[in-house]
Amino acid sequence: MEQWYRHHFAREVQEQQAEDLDIKNHHLTIRDTQYFLGRAQFPDVPEIVEVEREVYDGKTPWDAQAFANELKRKQDRLYLVIRKNDHLLAFAGCSFDLQRQDAHITNIAVLPDWQGNGLGEFLMRTLVRKARHMGMRQVTLEVRKSNLRAQQLYQKLGFKQTGIKRGYYFGDHEDALDMRLSLSPAVENHDQS
Structure with a gap:
């Protein structure tokens, strides 16, 4: 009986988490420009890799298979795209x-060509809201030590540096800054949509 209860309860928790991670595709406005927000799907993977290639000077820190593996994990992963x-x-x-x-x-x-238009900030705020809604204690990330623009955004959102990972990035072995945002039950009041 106890095993049945644990199995049944675990399934309910997984179903609730999948529901929490669900996001409806919709149009939105960021800084007076119309966009489309959706949950990433397998057909998006080639374009995701291409965005990485353009952002990281022809390199792709994650390959198509890594992204495909992440997208399969609908119970504990959420990937969003803006089009x-x-x-x-x-x-x-x-x-x-x-x-x-x-x-x-x-x-x-x-x-x-689209940096500085609020897209990254919108995506970060959306993920932080999801984490808060799901009762997470904190949101963490790593950022390149040289990526000052991203660090400024994360600091604006309340992230604090908590450490350094030496030689973290594949290829050039650049250091990463560990950053953390402590979440409280308070509702975020800086939403954009």
Whole structure:
């Protein structure tokens, strides 16, 4: 009986988490420009990799298979894409650990020509709202030590540096700054949509 209860309860928790991570595709306005926001799907993977290639000077820190593997994990991952005129401009991903009550931003990238238009900030705020809604204690991420623009955005959103990972990035072995945002039950009042 106890085993049945645990199995049944675990299934209910998984179903609730999948529901929490559901997001409806919709149009939105950021800084007076219309975009389309949706949950990333397998057909988006080539464009996601292309965004990475443009952001990281021809390199792809994650390959198509890595993104495909992430998208399969609908119970504890959420990847969002922003499009304009059916062209993928930005994406962001987050993992959610219910047991530890931690969310971790796995990736975020905005095409260079579209940076500075609020897309990255919108994606970050959306993921932070999801984490808060799901009762996460914190949101963490790593950022390149040289990426001052991203660090400024994360600091604006309340992230604090908590450490350094030496030689973290594949290829050039650049250091990463660990950053963390502590979440409280208070509602975020800086939403944009």
